Amino acid sequence: MARALRRGLYRQHDRPSGHSGAQGNVRRLSGDPMNIFTRYQREVCRVLEDMVKAGELPAGLDMTRVKVEPPREAAHGDMATNAAMVLAKPAGKNPRQLGETLTQKLKSIQSVAEASVAGPGFVNFRLVNTEWASVVLDILKCGAAYGDSAMGAHEKVNIEYVSANPTGPMHAGHIRGAVIGDALAALLEKAGYDVTREYYFNDAGTQVDVLARTTHLRYREALGEDIGAIPEGLYPGEYMKDVGQALAARDGKKWLGKDEGEWLAPIREFAVGVMMAEIRKDLALIGITHETFSNEREIVEGGTLEKVFKTLTDMDLIYQGTLPPPKGKEMEDWEPAELTLFRSSRFGDSSDRPLKKRDGTWAYIMPDIAYHYDKIRRGYKWMINVLGKDHGNYLDKMRPAVSALSGGGAKIDVIFCAMVKVLKNGVPVKFSKRSGNIITLREMVEEVGAGAVRFFMLSRTPDSELEFDFAKVVEQSKDNPVFYVQYAHARCHSVFRNAKEMWPDADFSVEALLKADMKRLDSEEELKLVRLMAGWPRHVEAAAEAHEPHRVTFYLHDLAAAFHAFWNKGRDDATLRFLIEKDKDLSFARLALVKAVATVIASGLAVMGVEPVEEMHG
RNA sequence: GCGCCCUUAGCUCAACUGGAUAGAGCAGCCGCCUUCUAAGCGGCAGGUUGCAGGUUCGAUUCCUGCAGGGCGCGCCA
Structure with missing residues (x-):
């Protein structure tokens, strides 16, 4: 996703205001004196502004593109600025000449040991050694806080990650997103954002009903009944035995011989509670603790869906209409129908989207939209979601809604994580939920340690496939x-x-x-x-x-x-x-x-x- | 069919959001342990950044088209 941002479609309106230099003529400053490059960027800009005052440069130049960076080649110097190249054209000057002038001025700064123009107009300069020594002192003084930035300006960011349904233990498939989300949270905190780590679980769909039925079956088993094989459609994992036993221990024979209608809801609630507690325990093994747990049932039962619908209606973004059939895809049962549509195409969507099915009930995306509305109401300007790559078009669906419901004030970003291929001794481990053959988070942590698991999960860009080879993770060599x-x-x-x-x-x-x-x-x-x-x-x-x-x-x-x-x-x-x-x-x-x-x-x-x-x- | 993502050394991946001679590791070859941990380091070799255009001082990076790979696709969950 980050790449999508980079490539551009949403880039302008998706950056928090202030980062793009909208308020000033200096690019983006961390406001942090610890960052020596920021300090010298200011120096360069100050020199340039002096030149403006002296009439050597025209007024009103856009200095937002002036950067001070370490050069790729260390041989070029300690720092390099592109100022001359960026300003030459608008100033009507030759870049090399402008660079020369800038060079002379930079040389007069005490801490600058040497400066020169190179290539197409880069100005490279070196600092006196004591200036570098001061970096070491800064680090010692700051300790672990070295590198902290004021960039985020305490802006509220919500990072939602893991968010696995409470139907089983944490396994290999969950870990990557979990670790990436957690590290991103720490990173943004270090960069000065006010971060909330959030977990959203679905306790209102059919999956938790399946969980409840499985629990009931395992409960009967716990009370001595021979249940045979777990039927198709229920969760086969052994871990469900514990849930059944826990229920038997708590409620005794209370739910035997009763209709599903009587036990489904209470057992569901019980099982969800047990599973969530297990998930939290598992996550704690790799040091993950969410501050906030949100669930779909509260959103639905709290009337948020209706509220969102009314809000969108009041904004004149809802209408009755008929969508054209999906292009190119064969749909034999396609029948046009008038539906309740959201004008999401006004917010960059490829077409408007139905919020209600033809039978009048809410469409699948409504609870998610309502959940994001809830986040917006809680004051988040940034909502980041860490999801599996298979959630492909989640962002396309959610961004228009977030944009509409926040009046453009809130932004959403999704980080899509590719699969983790687990290997044992170089041999891929196949896993299937069906057979209950999964590698659990607990198993991984016990075998290689939490630190190694986390480090490996962060060793590649999220959207590339990752191989997790147990043998390599514990290898004690420079290759690891x-x-x-x-x-x-x-x-x-x-x-x-x-x-x-x-x-x-x-x-x-x-x-x-x-x-x-x-x-x-x-x-x-x-x-x-x-x-x-x-x-x-x-x-x-x-x-x-x-x-x-x-x-x-x-x-x-x-x-x-x-x-x-x-x-x-x-x-x-x-x-x-x-x-x-x-x-x-x-x-x-x-x-x-x-x-x-x-x-x-x-x-x-x-x-x-x-x-x-x-x-x-x- | 449509949308999103990906394509960089033989392999696995980088490249600080447009900068200078595209970098690491593995695999290969050559070196370094009476010396702070050789669990490490140095060197050699390896490239038309998938292809073709465009934008500008400058493109692996942005735009368009093409080819190849992955994922997703409706009012289902």
Whole structure:
């Protein structure tokens, strides 16, 4: 979905106002001084505005496209701005010339060591080393909060994920969406949004009736009856035995020999309660706790559907009409009929949609629309839904309704997750609900651990298929990204363990490290690490804006790689070791750096919901 | 038939929302352990970013068309 946003159809009206620079002439500022790139973007814009004042540039230039970024090639410098290229045309200037002028002005900034024009008009510049050293100090001061952004401005966001029907335990098919939703929630919180984690369960459809009937059967079994095989159409899983037994324990023989009409509703309520409790327990195993649980029955029984219908009617968006038959698809039983239609085509839908079936009862999408109306009423500007890819056109159906019911004020985004292929020793595990052959979340967590499960689920973009191979997930090698990142973190701590042996009486607290002489960090390897870490706040913002938590995984892999590389440099070149007994000052500067690396890795893992490991031994 | 998604190295995937010479890992080849964890690192090789156009200073990224793969499709749940 994020890609769909990127490609554009809804891009303009689907961005929260303020992010697109609508209010000012500066692109989008996090307002966060921790982000060194944001700081220099401001510097560049300030310089440009001075040039406007001095008459060197015309007034009224659009500076929203001026960016300051790390260049792809580190050799190009520390930072690069596209200002000259972007402004050349509107200013009626040659980009290289404009770049030259900008270069001269940037050079006069104290913290800028060097600046030059390159390529089609990029202005590259380098910062003095002390400026980079300040990044390490920022990280140490902020701790896990390093990378937090004010971008979200406390805007309320609702993330709905998992939302599995309460008819069985959490299994492999649920986990990906669960983890992605949960990490997205943490990511958006880090980016300054006010996030609610929500679970919506369907307790009003036919599936929960099936659950109730299955429960009743298992209940009879629990009371000693021979029920034989589970009939077609009921849930065959063994887990239902427990539900039957729990009911027998609570109600005794109360429901034996009664009509379904008498027991269906109460047993349904009981079974749903049991299943939801189980689901919550399962989710807790991978650290997922929703703040809000909403259910369809309350929406339906609370009259929300009628309310939505009235609202849409009052807006003159409801009419009686006949839809043309679906194009191209064979429909033998097609008969045109006058239906109650919602003018969704006014909101970008391909055609209007029926809200009532021809028999006058509500159409399937109505409860979902009503549920979103409920979210809008609760004040959410952003509603994000994490769904399986098979829910293909959910967004097409829901977006017009959300748009209409919120007066355009609320936006909905859906993240579609592709399947997870589970492998054991390289062999795909087939699972079918029918035979009850499923891999449960509990099983996965018990076998490989919660952290590894979460990390793997975040190791690819959501819409690409993912292979989850039990053997690979627990493999202790660099080929396993979980291990690789954790190992880097553990190595950081290992350095401190060694430092304590080297200087048993020294103080290694953050306060002490803050006093280290950061000017000593001047090797290319050290600065590479610092630059990478300086980019963490940018990555947080970019990932949050794109609703793509997996980017955190890639970032951590890069950071871990740079750290492992530096570590190994110390093997070839003794002057690059972290701990040098006769140079305590340098060692402490490097310890500050190492502490910063551990802090950023931990900060990223926190977004992913993975516990950092401090020690690993074979 | 219509809609959405995907197509990047032999394989699995990136590319910071339009930037400079498209990057990692695996597989292959060559190196590095009397030294902070070699559970690691360095190097070599590997590409017409599915094809054809377009937009502009500049396209893997945006637009159009085509080809191939996946998913979804009505007033069902």
